[in-house]
Amino acid sequence: MQKCRIFLLLLLTVLSSCRPDPDIRYEMADAILSRPGTTFTARVNIDVLEKRFSSPKGIQVHGFGAFVVYWDGVKVGQNGVPASAGQPEVPGTETSYYQIPDKLAGLGKHVVIISGTQSYLLETTERSVMAKPDSYLKLLRQPLIELSLVNLMAGAFLIAAIYYLFLYANSKYKQRTTLLFAVICFLFFALLVMEYLKFYIDIPYTQFYTRLTIVGWLTFANALLIPLYFTIHFNLPYKLLFMAALFAALLCIYVLNYEHYDLTAHLYSLTLWIASVLILLYVLIKKQPGSLLVLMGFVVSMVINQYMFYDFGLYVSFTIILLCILYLQTLGAKQLEVAHQASLLLSSRLQLELIKKNIQPHFLRNTLTSLIDWVEESPAQGVQFIQALSHEFDLMNEIAEHVLIPIRQEIDLCRHHLEVMQFRKEINYVWTDSGIQDDELIPPAIIHTLLENGITHSIPSGENKVEFVLSFLHTATAKQYTFEVFAENRLKSERRGGNGFRYIEARLKESYDDGWNFSSEPFTGGWRSIIRMDL
Amino acid sequence: MRILIIEDEARIAKRLARMTRAHFEQQLSLTVCDTLAKGLAYIEQSPVDVLLLDLNLNGENGFEVLEAMVSRPFHTIIVSAYTDKAITAFAYGVLDFVPKPFDEGRLFQAFGRLINKSDVPKSSLKYLAVRKGGMIKMIESAQVSYIKGAGIYSELHLRDGRQELHDKSLDTLEQLLPPAEFARIHRSYIVSLQQTAKLLIEPGGKYSAQLISGELLPVGRSRYKELRGKMI
Numbered sequence: 001m002q003k004c005r006i007f008l009l010l011l012l013t014v015l016s017s018c019r020p021d022p023d024i025r026y027e028m029a030d031a032i033l034s035r036p037g038t039t040f041t042a043r044v045n046i047d048v049l050e051k052r053f054s055s056p057k058g059i060q061v062h063g064f065g066a067f068v069v070y071w072d073g074v075k076v077g078q079n080g081v082p083a084s085a086g087q088p089e090v091p092g093t094e095t096s097y098y099q100i101p102d103k104l105a106g107l108g109k110h111v112v113i114i115s116g117t118q119s120y121l122l123e124t125t126e127r128s129v130m131a132k133p134d135s136y137l138k139l140l141r142q143p144l145i146e147l148s149l150v151n152l153m154a155g156a157f158l159i160a161a162i163y164y165l166f167l168y169a170n171s172k173y174k175q176r177t178t179l180l181f182a183v184i185c186f187l188f189f190a191l192l193v194m195e196y197l198k199f200y201i202d203i204p205y206t207q208f209y210t211r212l213t214i215v216g217w218l219t220f221a222n223a224l225l226i227p228l229y230f231t232i233h234f235n236l237p238y239k240l241l242f243m244a245a246l247f248a249a250l251l252c253i254y255v256l257n258y259e260h261y262d263l264t265a266h267l268y269s270l271t272l273w274i275a276s277v278l279i280l281l282y283v284l285i286k287k288q289p290g291s292l293l294v295l296m297g298f299v300v301s302m303v304i305n306q307y308m309f310y311d312f313g314l315y316v317s318f319t320i321i322l323l324c325i326l327y328l329q330t331l332g333a334k335q336l337e338v339a340h341q342a343s344l345l346l347s348s349r350l351q352l353e354l355i356k357k358n359i360q361p362h363f364l365r366n367t368l369t370s371l372i373d374w375v376e377e378s379p380a381q382g383v384q385f386i387q388a389l390s391h392e393f394d395l396m397n398e399i400a401e402h403v404l405i406p407i408r409q410e411i412d413l414c415r416h417h418l419e420v421m422q423f424r425k426e427i428n429y430v431w432t433d434s435g436i437q438d439d440e441l442i443p444p445a446i447i448h449t450l451l452e453n454g455i456t457h458s459i460p461s462g463e464n465k466v467e468f469v470l471s472f473l474h475t476a477t478a479k480q481y482t483f484e485v486f487a488e489n490r491l492k493s494e495r496r497g498g499n500g501f502r503y504i505e506a507r508l509k510e511s512y513d514d515g516w517n518f519s520s521e522p523f524t525g526g527w528r529s530i531i532r533m534d535l
Numbered sequence: 536m537r538i539l540i541i542e543d544e545a546r547i548a549k550r551l552a553r554m555t556r557a558h559f560e561q562q563l564s565l566t567v568c569d570t571l572a573k574g575l576a577y578i579e580q581s582p583v584d585v586l587l588l589d590l591n592l593n594g595e596n597g598f599e600v601l602e603a604m605v606s607r608p609f610h611t612i613i614v615s616a617y618t619d620k621a622i623t624a625f626a627y628g629v630l631d632f633v634p635k636p637f638d639e640g641r642l643f644q645a646f647g648r649l650i651n652k653s654d655v656p657k658s659s660l661k662y663l664a665v666r667k668g669g670m671i672k673m674i675e676s677a678q679v680s681y682i683k684g685a686g687i688y689s690e691l692h693l694r695d696g697r698q699e700l701h702d703k704s705l706d707t708l709e710q711l712l713p714p715a716e717f718a719r720i721h722r723s724y725i726v727s728l729q730q731t732a733k734l735l736i737e738p739g740g741k742y743s744a745q746l747i748s749g750e751l752l753p754v755g756r757s758r759y760k761e762l763r764g765k766m767i
Contacts, residue, residue: 363616365635366544366547368636372638373549374546424544425543425544425545426545426546490570
């Protein structure tokens with residue numbers, strides 16, 4: 001944790017110190033615009049005071065329309081094709097670059113004239129014209145440098161999106177957070193691509209706001225989904241309420257700042273930040289693992305956002321946030337791994353418990369004592385006893401490694417057990433079953449466990465008889481086994497069961513997760529246990 | 536000899552009964568109960584000399600039952616499949632622990648302890664169970680300074696000066712107490728060797744044992760020699 005903090009601090013210092021010194025100093029007046037009809041002319045006066053590069057000078061022009069650019073009266077280039085008699089306008093793009101001839105590039109006062117048409121400009125989308133001189137090389141290279149970093153981030157998130165999508169598709173557990181994370185990663189990838197698309201494609205100024213609208217909605221979606229991720233991951237109370245409030249807030253921002261694209265995106269991000277930090281503070285108090293690290297990530301992202309160039313800083317902060325979520329995601333994966341290990345452990349423990357049933361000292365020693373007595377007193381029946389015992393052992397051995405067995409096998413096991421117990425206790429045990437479908441599956445030895453309980457806790461009736469009845473019911477919604485013991489109960493309390501019941505419940509949970517119900521209680525004349533498995 | 540068998544497995548109960556009859560032959564009154572509840576009810580009603588008890592009776596807390604049994608006047612012999620509980624059972628003060636499966640020889644050996652006092656169990660008594668106001672109180676045998684016979688009961692005199700009444704007679708207790716720690720010094724006294732400071736010979740040939748607490752207990756003439764041997 002300490003190392004993490006130091007690393008984040010270093011990263012912060014490095015990032016905040018990478019604002020380069022300008023290569024050119026100049027003074028520039030605001031553009032003087034004249035707009036007769038659909039034509040327009042903008043005049044920008046520039047006084048270049050200092051120039052620290054020897055490469056050609058260039059000029060970057062921001063503006064809507066199709067126009068020709070003149071530097072000191074010399075045409076340096078054009079953006080789109082202005083409308084002329086009989087020819088409609090071919091719209092130019094919002095940002096364009098022009099090289100200035102060396103002989104005109106000296107220090108001192110210069111005039112930039114931008115002249116053309118704005119045929120498709122609506123009143124509401126009026127936008128000023130700007131012209132900025134700089135090294136031509138730098139003007140062209142700057143987007144490349146930015147893109148190299150942005151593409152790196154975008155690529156990483158595209159891979160993460162695909163990876164987590166595949167992981168979700170192929171995972172047994174289908175965790176919602178995994179899918180959500182894949183979606184967030186993809187949205188973030190799309191956001192980066194949309195934001196920097198302007199460097200690849202000449203978007204006509206008429207479509208300028210289309211891109212911003214898409215960027216806005218992508219940010220909106222992320223502002224909603226990232227806090228949603230946290231609410232699910234940390235299993236917050238009042239998820240729906242919280243998400244509804246967040247959605248309402250984002251919608252308010254959209255409506256109140258309609259068509260203020262950059263401001264809207266900024267406010268979305270701020271809302272995302274506040275909502276997430278609120279959640280993280282809450283879970284930090286609840287001492288949930290990972291909350292502190294993620295909270296620190298958010299603090300760092302805010303600091304970076306404050307100190308770095310607007311767009312870029314925003315994306316770096318987003319990246320930090322996504323890395324934090326990635327960390328949570330791996331934490332979640334670790335928990336799954338632990339849970340999986342635990343379930344494996346449980347399965348082998350249950351298997352062991354089943355095997356132990358027949359080698360438990362009290363079972364073995366009591367059985368052997370009776371057996372010795374039978375052999376000593378009436379050897380022929382002693383042999384029958386040994387055979388019954390060996391049948392029970394054989395069956396136990398067969399089922400021991402299975403998680404589910406056919407009910408008929410379970411019933412056979414019970415009958416052999418009764419045979420053994422009949423020799424031991426010299427009580428007439430009667431077994432009946434009804435409605436059994438032989439191939440229905442059931443966890444091993446759970447009826448057997450109920451039977452053992454029944455034998456131990458029953459006092460035989462007057463005829464020295466104990467009756468066991470197993471019946472099966474298949475309804476539209478569930479399968480149900482009812483196991484009844486007809487005898488006097490030794491214990492009236494609910495105390496009977498104990499380890500046996502825990503075994504049954506663990507076996508049911510192993511095979512049916514939460515889709516089962518088990519009850520066991522006395523009735524006049526006996527004891528009734530009901531096992532229901534939902535369909 | 537009045538013997539009670541508490542055993543819920545019919546076959547084993549029959550076996551016990553058969554062997555018990557074979558051992559005691561004529562002078563025997565034998566009762567078999569197949570549930571603990573019946574057994575407890577019987578004890579309340581009728582006097583018993585020896586109880587043969589299956590320790591894990593239907594999953595109820597066996598040691599609670601054991602505590603209740605060893606506080607009674609009679610001897611308890613455990614007949615159990617839970618062989619790993621033998622040491623604890625001896626610590627509670629049972630006469631013997633017969634592990635299942637058993638044969639006649641082993642059961643007869645347990646009955647033999649009723650008469651043959653030199654056949655000492657390997658594990659020894661650690662607690663004396665005292666019944667007091669319906670509750671069972673377990674007293675560490677190391678806390679006992681000496682025991683005084685009081686008819687069919689015994690008075691336990693403890694190191695802190697307290698006294699407790701035990702339902703077992705002095706003779707019965709003598710059979711249970713480890714001879715390395717306790718000695719019968721008199722018809723009416725058993726003393727803890729650890730608590731005995733010295734032996735005194737008083738004028739007139741009377742012998743006494745002086746305890747660390749200063750109390751003087753009479754020592755029987757016939758027992759003096761043996762006691763002196765143990766003290767050294």
